[in-house]
Amino acid sequence: MHLYIRQFNLFIVSMVSYLLDFNTIANDSPYPGIIKGTFFIFQHSLSEQI
16 A cells, blocks of 8 residues: 555656646746756655655
8 A cells, every 4th residue: 555655656746747847848937947857856766765
């Protein structure tokens, strides 16, 4: 059960980062690299914990 919750958290994070990437491309945000970099680090630290 605990492993399932961690997998679900990873799925949520990847969905959120995908939506953020989509929004930054759509809005032509001046900081897409910072947002992508932050979420890449966040995803990496989450995958390290599993």
